Amino acid sequence: MAFQSNVISSQPQVSATQYTVSSGSSHWSSNVCDCCDDCGICLCGAFIPCILGCKVAQDNGDSCCLPFLPGAMIALRTSIRSRYNIEGSVCDDWFVMACLPLCGLCQMAREQKLRR
Template sequence: MEETTVTDQPEASVRKTSARKDEEVKNSTTGSEDGCKLPAVEDVVLTQPGLGVTTTTITTITQTGGQWSTGLFNVCGDKTTCLLGALVPCCLDISLAHQYGECLCLPLLPGSTFAIRVGIRERYKIQGSVCEDWTAVYCCYPLAVCQMIREMRQRMKTQTYHVSTALECS
């Protein structure tokens, strides 16, 4: 008679007994209610006791609603952005894609600035329409990019992060 026992641990142990070791198996068996003999199983510790479970909660508060924080023609509010928008708006568009959380190659695709503007308006619940977004981007591209950069910076400043950590002992 041959018996194989495999335990469910990372280091699986296999025990084989032959006919001459039947006596050892008989000595290590226990009875059950129906009279059957079962091999005795030792309790195995699968996890070690630790310090406990750490729970971390992060709360983000984002300002939403209302109008754009700055107007389309409010170029004097941020002189650096205004200068970059006038000289190299494509570089400013790449910076906008990065701040928005998109790939830096996104501004190379046609219509991407328009899509980001609609996304900013939807994300922050800014009042307006797709028609207004299209007009701003395609008629006043550098001004629209500058406005979106200013909006992203303004909205990112108003986010509040609250981090709390709790340790539950086991």
């Protein structure tokens, strides 16, 4: 007597989803001294920087009181750079915000405006 086993193997169909992950980083959309690229931001940064700082902080999801804390604008710039995967370092952020604080603030505002 021959024993014959016909087992049908049913394997579930697996569909693979492919994701493309870009590890490349970007650059700031404008240079730190390109303040005249957006005259509204430039004027606000020149004459009422505390208001612009509050807006940049709020647009980043932080408290509007952030610009009034010592060193917080460096942290805000680092956070924005990290959020948008912009090349740079904390040292770069410190240098810009220590030497050209209003220009750095305007650059952050322009970047946020462009990437919304």
